[in-house]
Amino acid sequence: MYGYYLFVIKKIDFQKSMFWVVASVGILFGAIFNFLPMTPLWLDEAQSASIAGESFSSLVDALRRDGHPPLYYFLLGVWADLFGNSDFALRAFSGFLGCLAIVMTWFAARMHLGNKGSLIAASLIASSPFSIRYATEVRMYSLVIFLLLCVYVNFYRATKNSNIKNRLFYALAVACLLLTHYWSLFFVSVLILALLLKVKRSLGEEKKNYKSLIIWSMGACIPFAFWLPVFFEQLEHTGTPWSNAPRPTVVLALTLEAFGGGKGSEALLVAVALSLLVALGIFTRMGEKGSILEIGLNELSWLRQIFLISACTMLLGSTVSLLTNTAFQGRYAVFFFPFVIFSSALGLSRLPSKATLSLLALLLLLCSVSVARELSRDRTQLGEIASVVTSEGKKGDSIVFCPDQLAPAGNRALGEGYELFTYPSLGQGERIDWYDYRERNFEASPLLVAENFLAKSSSQQNIWLVWIDGFESFGKQCGSFRSELSKRLGGGETLVNADGDDYYNPANLVRYDSEK
Structure with a gap:
C-alpha cells in the first residue's frame, strides 16, 4: 500500500514538473x-x-x-x-x-x-x-x-x-x-x-x-x-x-x-x-x-x-x-x-x-x-522586387509605383539613388497621404498621369513600373496606367509576377526601355 501511494505521489510530481x-x-x-x-x-x-x-x-x-x-x-x-x-x-x-x-x-x-x-x-x-x-x-x-x-x-x-x-x-x-x-x-x-x-x-x-x-x-x-x-x-x-x-x-x-x-x-x-x-x-x-x-x-x-x-x-x-x-x-x-x-x-x-x-x-x-x-511568409513582395531592381538596374533609374500604397515599402527596400514616383500624385511616396484619398483616386486619369510621369522622368536608363490592380478606390487604373506606358515605351519586360500565395502584399515588376 505504501508503494502505491509513493507511486501516485511521484506521478503527481511528474505531472506538475511537466506542466511547468x-x-x-x-x-x-x-x-x-x-x-x-x-x-x-x-x-x-x-x-x-x-x-x-x-x-x-x-x-x-x-x-x-x-x-x-x-x-x-x-x-x-x-x-x-x-x-x-x-x-x-x-x-x-x-x-x-x-x-x-x-x-x-x-x-x-x-x-x-x-x-x-x-x-x-x-x-x-x-x-x-x-x-x-x-x-x-x-x-x-x-x-x-x-x-x-x-x-x-x-x-x-x-x-x-x-x-x-x-x-x-x-x-x-x-x-x-x-x-x-x-x-x-x-x-x-x-x-x-x-x-x-x-x-x-x-x-x-x-x-x-x-x-x-x-x-x-x-x-x-x-x-x-x-x-x-x-x-x-x-x-x-x-x-x-x-x-x-x-x-x-x-x-x-x-x-x-x-x-x-x-x-x-x-x-x-x-x-x-x-x-x-x-x-x-x-x-x-x-x-x-x-x-x-x-x-x-x-x-x-x-x-x-x-x-x-x-x-x-x-x-x-x-x-x-x-x-x-x-x-x-x-x-x-x-x-x-x-x-x-x-x-x-x-x-x-x-x-x-x-x-x-x-x-x-x-x-x-x-x-x-x-x-x-x-x-515564413513575406509580408510584401517589394523586397524581391528591390533585389531585382538592384541587380538589373542602375542608380538613377526611374521607378513608379501604382498604386501609391506600394511605395512606402518600396522606399524602405530600395534606399536612395533612384527617382521614385507614385500613381496618381507622382510624389516620392515615402508615406501615403490619406487626406481625401478616395476622391483623389476617383478623379485620376491613367493617360494624364502617364504623360506627366514621362515628362518628369529624367532617366536615360531604365524605367520601372511596380504595379498591381485590386486596391480599393483604384479599380483597374493601374492596369490602364501600364497600358498607357506600354503605348509610349513599348511592351515592357515583366521581371516579377505578383504572387499572392507567398506574399501578403504582392506586386508585379515591369522594365521599360527609357529611350523615347
Whole structure:
C-alpha cells in the first residue's frame, strides 16, 4: 500500500514538473519569436516608420493626413533615437512591448487564478499567433494589448484599495490608451457606462469608490481633448478609404482568423481550440462540491465583467463602423483579446491536471506551427522586387509605383539613388497621404498621369513600373496606367509576377526601355 501511494505521489510530481516545463517553453517560445522576422517592412509598417521619424510638430501634421492618434509614433520615435531605425530595431519595440504584455498578463491572471492559472495565461499570450503577429510588426497593437492589461490591473486594484496611486496609474493607462488607438473611445465609453451601473447598484463606501473611478476616468480623457481638433479633421478627411464596412458575420470571421494567426489550416485549428477553451471558461461553473464543472454562466464576477465590457466594445465599434461605412480589420479585435486569454486560461486550469497538460501542449504545438507558417511568409513582395531592381538596374533609374500604397515599402527596400514616383500624385511616396484619398483616386486619369510621369522622368536608363490592380478606390487604373506606358515605351519586360500565395502584399515588376 505504501508503494502505491509513493507511486501516485511521484506521478503527481511528474505531472506538475511537466506542466511547468510545457508552460515555460510556451513563454520562451513567444519571447523568442517576438524578435525573429527578418522580412522587409510592408505598407503599414513603412508608414509607421516614416511618421515616427518626424519631429513632434511635424508628427502632428503627418498624422493629420494619416488617421491615427500620436502616442505610439512618439514612443517609436524615441525608441528609434536610442536604437536606430533599421527594420529589426523598429520591430524590436513591438517585440519589447509583447514581452511586457506577457509579464502584465501574469500579474493580471495571478490576482484571480493563482500560480497555475497565471502561468497558463502567460503561456497562452506568449505563444498566441495574434500576439506574436503584432509583436513582430511596426504597429501600435502590442502597445494596445499592454495598455489594456495595465488598465485592468490598476482598475481592479483601485476597486479593492482606493488609494491615490492605484487610481492615478489607472487613469494614466486609460489616457495612454485613448492616445494610441481610436477604438479605445468605444472601450472607455463602455467602461464608464459599466461604472455608472455599478454606482446605481452599490451602497456606502463601494458606491463612493465607483463614483471616484468615474471621475478619474473622465479626467483620463482630458489629454485626448487636446487632440480633438486633429481627430475631427481626420474624421472628415481620412477615415478608412482602403476598405468598406463589413457585415457582422465578416467581423466575426475576421476576428477568428486574426486570433488563429491567418488563413491556414493550422490557424483554423488554433481559432477552434481557443473558441472551445473560451466557451469552457465563460460557460461553465464549479458545482456545489467545488470539484465538478457544471454548464452555466461562470460564477466569477471579474470574468463576467471583462466579457461584457469586451463584447460591448466590439459590438459598439463594429456597429459604428457599419453605420459610418468605415473598415473593420481583425486586428481591431485586440480589445477582445485579453478576455480570450483569461477565459481560456481559466478553462484549462479547471480541467484535471493530465487534461490540462495535454491540451496546453497540443495548443502550444498548433500555435507554433501557425506562427512559423505566418512568419515564413513575406509580408510584401517589394523586397524581391528591390533585389531585382538592384541587380538589373542602375542608380538613377526611374521607378513608379501604382498604386501609391506600394511605395512606402518600396522606399524602405530600395534606399536612395533612384527617382521614385507614385500613381496618381507622382510624389516620392515615402508615406501615403490619406487626406481625401478616395476622391483623389476617383478623379485620376491613367493617360494624364502617364504623360506627366514621362515628362518628369529624367532617366536615360531604365524605367520601372511596380504595379498591381485590386486596391480599393483604384479599380483597374493601374492596369490602364501600364497600358498607357506600354503605348509610349513599348511592351515592357515583366521581371516579377505578383504572387499572392507567398506574399501578403504582392506586386508585379515591369522594365521599360527609357529611350523615347
